[in-house]
Amino acid sequence: MRESKRSSGATAPPRRRRDGPRTVELGLLNQRLGYFVRRLQVWIFQDFISRLAAIDISPAQFSVLAVIHANEGLSQSELAATLGIERARLVRLLHRLEQRALLRRLPSCADGRRHALRLTREGERVLARAKALSDRHEDELVRRLGPERYRMLLETLREF
């Protein structure tokens, strides 16, 4: 790693040493993929949230609607496991979407413990609108990254 020289701590910082450097160095972080993944993720969330603010749909809510749409009748446990959300957290998340009449928790015919999740008509409409808005978010990512790098990123991360 080419960071080894600086990480010894003895070599001189890049700018003026007096008090507070104006150009702040990332140091070790330059060799940490996680740092840059987090920065990208923060940017993506901010852009996504602002674009979907008009319909008041968060990234988590979007993912919930999308997965229910693609798997009508699935249970809360299955949904939670798919999205990596705690069952306990999902309860409140679904409760709010149900209050907004975007989905319903129907009794499962086969298993009395389960709920079968379904989007309402309004839920489908909101999801369609959310898709349109988030398509523009995706377009912005393509524009910033370039189409080839965007594709490459999407495929690489999808496999991970």
Add this chain to the structure above:
Amino acid sequence: MRESKRSSGATAPPRRRRDGPRTVELGLLNQRLGYFVRRLQVWIFQDFISRLAAIDISPAQFSVLAVIHANEGLSQSELAATLGIERARLVRLLHRLEQRALLRRLPSCADGRRHALRLTREGERVLARAKALSDRHEDELVRRLGPERYRMLLETLREF
């Protein structure tokens, strides 16, 4: 987008329709880079946290130590701006690290309002240990992604 057919909602799901599908589809999320960026970020944090649990250093604390190490004497505002952390949150973060004697908030000679941040000897030692442990985390990422894709990801995200 090859998701357009399914997103119409009319075509049949991939598995049994009866009650709860075992194979849960991601639907729209397959075309959302942010979804996969978040999943990678969650995996990275979990791996990082478990590897550095022995020295009780979180990702945020690691980034703070690394940037102070690389920019001795910088102020809290500069640090906050660099890492995208709120000044208000940084206060508590630094307080704990100072309690653990990993860093000190020295009075800035030039500006009475500022603190000049410095790692202590112990702080440098802990950072060195954190670097060693997180190097293994990074190795694991290289192993999972393959060296070429790791390099490509790091360079792409660094530029973003």
Add this chain to the structure above:
DNA sequence: TATTGTTATACTCTATAACTATA
């Protein structure tokens, strides 16, 4: 016994606003 949905708790993170002391 084990699982599903639920409630409750605690801790972290994020986003604000407001205060103080310095400039």
Add this chain to the structure above:
DNA sequence: TATAGTTATAGAGTATAACAATA
């Protein structure tokens, strides 16, 4: 007046544990 550090607050996310109903 503006900025640096601080305090306080509220909302969301994460991680648990425990409980009732059901399997």
